[in-house]
Amino acid sequence: MKEIYELVSEEHLQKYAELAVRIGVNVQKNQLVVIHSDLKNVTFARLIQTAAYAAGASNVVMDWTDEQSTKAFYLHATDDAIDHYPDWQHARFKEWDDAGAAYIHIISENFDVFKDVSPERISRFQKSFRTKLEDYYAKIRSHEVRWCLLAAPSFSWATKVFPSVNKEEAVKTLWQAILRGARADGTNPIKDWEKHDRAFESRKTFLNARQFDALHFTNSLGTDLVVGMPNNHVFIGGGVTDIKGIKFFPNIPTEEVFSVPHKDKVNGKLVATKPLVYEGRVISDVSLSFQDGRITGYDADTGLEALHRLIETDEGSHYLGEIALVSNHSPLAQTDMLFYNTLFDENTACHIGIGNASPSNLQHGSKLSGKTLKEAGLNTSLLLVNMAFGSEDMNVVGIKEGETEVLLMKNGEFQF
DSSP states (O other), X not given: OOOGGGSSOHHHHHHHHHIIIIIISOOOTTOEEEEEEEGGGHHHHHHHHHHHHHTTOSEEEEEEEOHHHHHHHHHHSOHHHHHOOOHHHHHHHHHHHHTTOEEEEEEOOOSSTTTTXXXXXXXXXXXXXXXXXXXXXXXXXXXXSEEEEEEOOOHHHHHHHOTTSOHHHHHHHHHHHHHHHTTOSSSOXXXXXXXXXXXXXXXXXXXXXXXXSEEEEEOTTSOEEEEEOXXXXXXXXXXXXXXXXXXXXXXXXXXXXXXXXXXXOEEEEEEOSSOEEETTEEEBSOEEEEETTEEEEEEOSBOHHHHHHHHTSXXXXXXXXXXXXXXXXXXXXXXXXXXXXXXXXXXXXXXXEEEOOOGGGBTTGGGSOHHHHHHHTOOOOSOEEEEEOOOXXXXXXXXXXXXXXXXXXXXTEEOO
């Protein structure tokens, strides 16, 4: 059987790597680049390394992981090792941050690798590293550092998405969908992304000028959700800028324009339209109920225990940190696929983010104190996990006191 990278053309891979470097993190001359990749994606990671050096990187650090070794750690490490993320790990992230590093993360779902692992041990370890690296994640959320997340297939992931074909055909088809969603399959992906960004800028300008008090989401599946917005909120999406004013794209693909809800002003019911993958588990057919911002009830047909652990991570994980508008008619959405991957599924439909809010979604938010952000209505949590709830018949209305309501989306498509 052929390997993953024998089932895609080198030309497309090189274009994809170029996007990661020049559009994703927008590498600057003499900048440090850190590539986080599992060993199974060494082919793609090395192409990105080559592209980064060609763009002028001073050094490219390859931060390798190995999912089989990670599995052994979860299964056999002592409780102390699970619960204590070492100081040296924190120190290297701090040194990279202080050096102005840009981070590129290659992800690839593998639904089988952790099936024998206790979800509780995974959850404990994730909490330990999120706590120890809290300052690093704060810089990520506030765009003090540039980063980009992008995906490569695995046999496990491809056969989950395409169970009726053989493994090689499944991987080929998933490669096609990934490259299409990333706009990496055209003759000039860089220009395609520049056009994509212009559409983002137009929509963000419209929304930010209107400053709606709330957004009302409805569809025939049972979603009837009013999301209150804080004063001076900012919709961002597509390209964002770091503290030096350098533009980058945190996600490839990306189709969302998103902002922060007011922590205490979300009310109603949400019915998810895509499964959520968390702790390596698939959580499907989720429904959430909200009152005054807090998740007061939740259910799922599968993965309910994982959903419970997610929501019970900390106090902030009972509230929302993100609300995103996404067209159901983008190239990614038009694949009409269920990806079983949050990066892709969230970019095919409107979604919420459970957990931490980004200061970047508030005017001058990166300069405000934690107390001021909290008073403005922004939530804080150790995590941010997105959940898609958009649909083909999703309608979204912008509400502003004393003004006519504005139809923002009709049947899953933007109206502005």
